[in-house]
Amino acid sequence: MIDCKKAVQLIDRKEFEKLSAKEKLNLRIHNAMCGKCRGYKRFSHILKSLFGKITEHQECLTCEEKEKMKQKLSSH
Amino acid sequence: MAQTIADIDLNSWVDDYSDMLFNFAENRVNDRDLAKDLVQDTFFSALKAWERFEKKSTVKTWLFSILKRKIIDHWRQQQSRKTKPISQYTTNDEDEKNWIEATTPNSKVNETEAFFENNELRSALMGCIDLLPEKQKGIFIDKFIDHKDSEEICNEYEITSSNFWVIIHRAKIQLKSCLDKKWFEK
Numbered sequence: 001m002i003d004c005k006k007a008v009q010l011i012d013r014k015e016f017e018k019l020s021a022k023e024k025l026n027l028r029i030h031n032a033m034c035g036k037c038r039g040y041k042r043f044s045h046i047l048k049s050l051f052g053k054i055t056e057h058q059e060c061l062t063c064e065e066k067e068k069m070k071q072k073l074s075s076h
Numbered sequence: 077m078a079q080t081i082a083d084i085d086l087n088s089w090v091d092d093y094s095d096m097l098f099n100f101a102e103n104r105v106n107d108r109d110l111a112k113d114l115v116q117d118t119f120f121s122a123l124k125a126w127e128r129f130e131k132k133s134t135v136k137t138w139l140f141s142i143l144k145r146k147i148i149d150h151w152r153q154q155q156s157r158k159t160k161p162i163s164q165y166t167t168n169d170e171d172e173k174n175w176i177e178a179t180t181p182n183s184k185v186n187e188t189e190a191f192f193e194n195n196e197l198r199s200a201l202m203g204c205i206d207l208l209p210e211k212q213k214g215i216f217i218d219k220f221i222d223h224k225d226s227e228e229i230c231n232e233y234e235i236t237s238s239n240f241w242v243i244i245h246r247a248k249i250q251l252k253s254c255l256d257k258k259w260f261e262k
Contacts, residue, residue, distance in 0.1 A: 009241045012248070016219070016226065043252055050201060051220040059102055060095045065112060069094065073086045073119055 002026045007037045015048050084126065089119060093136060097143050103221050104147050104213075106202035114150070118143040151210045204254035208247055215240065216247040 002010070007030040010023055019027065031038050061069070094115055101111035121142050122129075129138055205213060215233060218224040230240050 008245055009238075012241050012244050044248060047248060047251065048220070050197070054103070054198060054201070054221060058099055059108070061098050061112065061115075066090050066094055069112075069116055069119070070087050070090050072116065073090065073123070076120060076123060 001033075002030050004030075004034060004037055007031065007034065008040055011037065011041045011044055015044055084123070086119070086123075089122075089135075089139075093139055094119075096136070097139060100140065101143060101147060103202075104217055105150060106199065106206055110150070114143060114146050117146055121146070148210065148214070151213060154206070200255060200258045201251070204251050204258060207254055208250060212243055212247050212250075215243050219244060 007027060010019060010027045013019060014027070031041060097115045097118060098111055101114045102108060105111055105114065118139055122135075122139055125142075129135075133141075205216065208216060211233065215229055215235075218229050218232075219226065226237065226240055230237055233240075235243070
């Protein structure tokens with residue numbers, strides 16, 4: 001069975017990459033017996049979702065701010 | 077014929093790139109005014125360096141590289157004011173032994189989803205990212221906010237894939253601990 005160190009690496013990778021069938025199975029077996037890694041998996045998932053929201057949150061400069069920037073640049 | 081500084085249409089720079097640069101900066105410094113200043117400084121630096129710009133990359137890529145350096149300079153200044161040692165970014169295996177204690181699930185984490193739209197949580201999260209050591213912060217943001225490919229990040233920072241995942245893991249543990257203090261224990 002894989003240890004916790006390997007399990008968390010798989011949990012982290014799984015958020016972004018496709019794991020192999022063997023890796024998925026190993027992780028599933030480990031998580032079935034390890035509450036701390038299950039907790040880490042839950043937190044990782046929440047964190048990833050939070051960042052998804054942050055990425056959606058796109059701010060722009062206002063027209064006024066852009067105009068001011070243009071003025072400063074042209075007077076430079 | 078080479079384009080001289082007089083030929084540059086500064087207005088189009090602002091129109092075409094300011095929003096992209098601003099978003100990039102804002103996600104990294106978590107301060108609207110500072111992000112705006114960094115973008116403006118980027119344009120000024122680009123103007124000064126225009127004659128040296130070799131046009132091997134696009135103007136957009138070049139502006140982003142200037143902005144990135146400015147953000148790193150800002151992080152360094154911040155870091156030098158903090159007492160937390162950069163040694164947190166070590167890859168010593170001895171340090172790995174304690175990782176599990178830091179991952180104890182916090183039941184309050186489950187409530188997080190309810191606060192997704194809350195700006196306070198966003199601020200808390202970005203504030204916690206701000207506390208990460210410089211290199212860790214750069215790698216984490218590249219992955220979680222910019223969704224860069226892991227291999228690309230490894231090449232950029234000259235780290236191995238294994239190191240990369242250790243850094244991501246440590247950053248997450250630090251974020252959890254910081255969020256617990258800043259948000260969940262409020």
